[in-house]
Amino acid sequence: MGQQQTDPRWNDLIGSRSDERLDRPVAAVALSILGGVFVIISGALIASSGIGAESIVFGPASSAFVSIGVIEAILGLVVSVFGAYLYDATERHVDIGIVIVVFSAFAFVGLGGAALGGLLGVVGGVLAIVYTPAEDRPAPSDSLPRRVCLKCGWLVGPDAKVCPRCGHDFAEI
Numbered sequence: 352m353g354q355q356q357t358d359p360r361w362n363d364l365i366g367s368r369s370d371e372r373l374d375r376p377v378a379a380v381a382l383s384i385l386g387g388v389f390v391i392i393s394g395a396l397i398a399s400s401g402i403g404a405e406s407i408v409f410g411p412a413s414s415a416f417v418s419i420g421v422i423e424a425i426l427g428l429v430v431s432v433f434g435a436y437l438y439d440a441t442e443r444h445v446d447i448g449i450v451i452v453v454f455s456a457f458a459f460v461g462l463g464g465a466a467l468g469g470l471l472g473v474v475g476g477v478l479a480i481v482y483t484p485a486e487d488r489p490a491p492s493d494s495l496p497r498r499v500c501l502k503c504g505w506l507v508g509p510d511a512k513v514c515p516r517c518g519h520d521f522a523e524i
């Protein structure tokens with residue numbers, strides 16, 4: 352027994368690898384950025400249609416188009432920037448998700464493509480709010496059968512290489 356001492360570097364390797372595998376709300380990030388870009392584009396189109404129609408038919412209404420378009424573009428910019436920020440600051444997903452939902456909801460009231468973009472943003476923001484980081488979820492090993500260390504009787508996760516209590520190496524039967 353105990354021919355092989357557990358190499359501490361092996362445990363370090365396992366630990367650092369699981370730390371690097373950080374979960375990201377990819378769907379929320381993608382929908383928010385996509386929705387935000389949709390709103391920016393439609394805002395730009397609305398604004399440019401107002402500029403193009405200036406002094407022809409719409410008259411004073413055209414300046415309203417420009418204003419609405421610029422506001423839409425700003426809303427879309429906020430939504431897409433916060434969508435990208437969500438990827439970096441995933442731990443603040445609730446705050447960021449609320450901002451995305453609020454700004455997307457305003458954009459949703461807008462015209463044409465802004466409504467579609469706003470809808471995507473609202474869905475992305477809601478996904479961000481309800482997002483559960485991997486470390487908060489029950490560990491996958493909880494649902495799998497555990498093994499008992501033959502040396503000390505400790506309950507060990509199914510994917511453990513060595514017993515965390517006594518260091519018994521499971522590779523040696």
Ligand SMILES: [Zn+2]
Pocket residue numbers: 500501502503504505514515516517518519
């Ligand atoms: Zn053990």
